[in-house]
Amino acid sequence: MYKVLVSDPISDMGIQMLYDATDVEVVKQSGLSEDELIAIIGDYDALLVRSQTKVTEKIMSAGTRLKVIGRAGVGVDNIDLEAATKRGIIVINAPDGNTIATCELTFAMMMSTARMIPQAYKKTVGGEWDRKFIGVELRNKTLGILGMGRIGSEVAKRAKVFGMEVIGYDPFLTEERAEKIGVKLGTVNEIVAQADFITVHTPLTPETRHLISKPQFDIMKKGMRLINCARGGIIDEMAMVEAIEQGIVAGAAFDVFEVEPPQQDHPFLNNPKVIVTPHLGASTIEAQENVAIDVSEEVLHILRNEPFKNAVNLPPVPANVLNILQPYFGLGEKIGSILGQIAQGAVYEIVVNYAGDLIDVDTSPLTRYIVKGVFEKQLEGLNIVNAMHLAKSRDVNIVVQKSNTSNSFTNLVTVTVKTKQEEKTLAGTLLAGYGERIVRIDQYPVDFAAEGNLLLISHNDKPGIIGRVGTLLGTNNVNIATMQVGRKVIGGSAIMVLTIDKSAPSNVLDELSEQAEIVNVRALTV
Numbered sequence: 025m026y027k028v029l030v031s032d033p034i035s036d037m038g039i040q041m042l043y044d045a046t047d048v049e050v051v052k053q054s055g056l057s058e059d060e061l062i063a064i065i066g067d068y069d070a071l072l073v074r075s076q077t078k079v080t081e082k083i084m085s086a087g088t089r090l091k092v093i094g095r096a097g098v099g100v101d102n103i104d105l106e107a108a109t110k111r112g113i114i115v116i117n118a119p120d121g122n123t124i125a126t127c128e129l130t131f132a133m134m135m136s137t138a139r140m141i142p143q144a145y146k147k148t149v150g151g152e153w154d155r156k157f158i159g160v161e162l163r164n165k166t167l168g169i170l171g172m173g174r175i176g177s178e179v180a181k182r183a184k185v186f187g188m189e190v191i192g193y194d195p196f197l198t199e200e201r202a203e204k205i206g207v208k209l210g211t212v213n214e215i216v217a218q219a220d221f222i223t224v225h226t227p228l229t230p231e232t233r234h235l236i237s238k239p240q241f242d243i244m245k246k247g248m249r250l251i252n253c254a255r256g257g258i259i260d261e262m263a264m265v266e267a268i269e270q271g272i273v274a275g276a277a278f279d280v281f282e283v284e285p286p287q288q289d290h291p292f293l294n295n296p297k298v299i300v301t302p303h304l305g306a307s308t309i310e311a312q313e314n315v316a317i318d319v320s321e322e323v324l325h326i327l328r329n330e331p332f333k334n335a336v337n338l339p340p341v342p343a344n345v346l347n348i349l350q351p352y353f354g355l356g357e358k359i360g361s362i363l364g365q366i367a368q369g370a371v372y373e374i375v376v377n378y379a380g381d382l383i384d385v386d387t388s389p390l391t392r393y394i395v396k397g398v399f400e401k402q403l404e405g406l407n408i409v410n411a412m413h414l415a416k417s418r419d420v421n422i423v424v425q426k427s428n429t430s431n432s433f434t435n436l437v438t439v440t441v442k443t444k445q446e447e448k449t450l451a452g453t454l455l456a457g458y459g460e461r462i463v464r465i466d467q468y469p470v471d472f473a474a475e476g477n478l479l480l481i482s483h484n485d486k487p488g489i490i491g492r493v494g495t496l497l498g499t500n501n502v503n504i505a506t507m508q509v510g511r512k513v514i515g516g517s518a519i520m521v522l523t524i525d526k527s528a529p530s531n532v533l534d535e536l537s538e539q540a541e542i543v544n545v546r547a548l549t550v
């Protein structure tokens with residue numbers, strides 16, 4: 025039974041599939057301190073959070089069963105990603121579910137600051153009938169958008185409908201895409217100098233911290249308005265207070281703060297030009313359901329060892345590349361696993377050669393599966409998130425090659441594992457109608473599906489050996505399911521690959537090894 029702890033308020037409707045899963049137990053406990061979480065996290069396989077829970081290294085060290093941290097939302101700045109990666113904890117988020125909610129809040133904030141709705145409301149409910157709130161229209165104004173990802177692009181679309189001119193900056197925004205969504209491209213400073221409204225939609229990173237600060241306020245149009253529904257700290261709060269005093273900023277709307285919640289004496293809170301909300305961007309029924317559904321699906325996949333997407337601590341794989349690579353993940357892991365079990369000594373290098381169909385795509389996700397396979401029987405807590413990290417931290421050199429020769433296979437993955445004692449090589453392919461096949465062990469051509477208990481017997485190609493092996497296993501009640509012999513030349517060295525129904529006891533393996541003409545016997549499970 026997998027145990028999932030939900031430590032922030034997450035939509036019950038959205039996590040219904042976790043409640044429904046017969047192999048999952050869900051516990052909801054919000055508002056726990058770090059110490060309280062540390063005390064209980066050891067019982068859980070998965071932790072589900074929003075932005076309140078700070079998932080620190082200490083919490084992860086105590087989470088000895090923790091496989092996955094699911095963030096029901098976009099930003100993962102409350103999760104120590106490096107610590108998670110080191111421990112092989114997969115961190116997933118729900119990047120799409122709250123885009124529209126946050127975009128719509130941004131628009132509401134832009135209109136509210138343009139028309140001073142919260143200020144007018146406050147006076148009206150306070151008994152005053154003050155009609156001096158003269159706002160500005162959005163039509164024919166220039167909106168500057170910094171960060172043109174999911175939310176920034178949606179804001180741009182809506183701004184166009186309102187008759188605004190939109191200029192945007194994003195290091196990944198191409199001219200073609202900008203043209204498609206009707207956005208002019210500009211540098212940060214060009215945008216800052218031209219815009220009547222600016223809205224930021226980047227993550228908070230060392231590059232975006234104080235992206236708008238004193239030098240930018242100095243070149244802004246007088247009377248401009250500023251919106252931050254992304255992350256506190258992208259706009260320098262103190263520099264903005266000064267810019268308001270200087271009449272540069274006529275109004276600002278902030279949903280997020282450098283420190284949340286802001287202190288009661290925070291200069292925004294009593295400033296009539298600044299409107300504030302308590303980090304409500306994603307707070308719609310729809311968004312909360314969406315993100316909770318997305319994250320629950322992924323958590324289930326990860327707990328059940330099924331393929332998943334949206335891992336934040338793994339490089340993203342474009343869908344078209346994933347479609348090509350995914351069928352090879354199992355094969356790659358098996359090749360790695362066999363080599364890891366048969367190679368004697370500490371592995372110092374893994375050489376992976378991709379041929380055929382695989383040479384045109386970025387194969388690094390597949391390499392991760394191979395490396396994971398090599399070490400899976402040796403390193404506890406290893407998974408595809410930390411496989412490369414653990415291999416590199418043990419000074420294992422990973423060499424990836426691509427070649428045009430695939431020995432007439434449509435695709436071929438060849439892996440060599442090097443230790444001080446020996447080099448072992450395995451090649452595998454995906455054969456239409458047959459699935460995963462291992463087609464070479466060292467220099468010997470073979471053809472078998474790597475599954476279950478295997479015996480690899482190196483021997484000299486002499487009459488009677490196959491019979492003796494069969495008799496010895498049969499006498500010891502070890503049933504042979506399949507058998508393959510690979511050799512280069514008649515009478516030379518050869519390899520026998522047997523699939524057996526149960527693992528062979530060590531005395532049987534010893535007896536096999538002592539047979540004349542048998543060079544070595546290696547037993548493994550895949």
Ligand SMILES: NC(=O)c1ccc[n+]([C@@H]2O[C@H](COP(=O)([O-])OP(=O)(O)OC[C@H]3O[C@@H](n4cnc5c(N)ncnc54)[C@H](O)[C@@H]3O)[C@@H](O)[C@H]2O)c1
Pocket residue numbers: 098099100119122123126170171172173174175176193194195196225226227228231232253254255279280303304305306307
């Ligand atoms: N207020 C809320 O409740 C709320 C809700 C959802 C998202 N957010 C925040 O909004 C932000 C954007 O979310 P999204 O879903 O659009 O993310 P996204 O990843 O789709 O877009 C972010 C964009 O920022 C760009 N970027 C990165 N560095 C930049 C830089 N130096 N200058 C300009 N652009 C840069 C990236 O290229 C990317 O296109 C995130 O920080 C997210 O955490 C806040």
Ligand SMILES: O=C(O)[C@H](O)COP(=O)(O)O
Pocket residue numbers: 074075076096097098099100122303304305306307
């Ligand atoms: O990054 C996000 O998704 C937003 O900041 C929403 O955060 P929340 O889930 O705490 O509302």
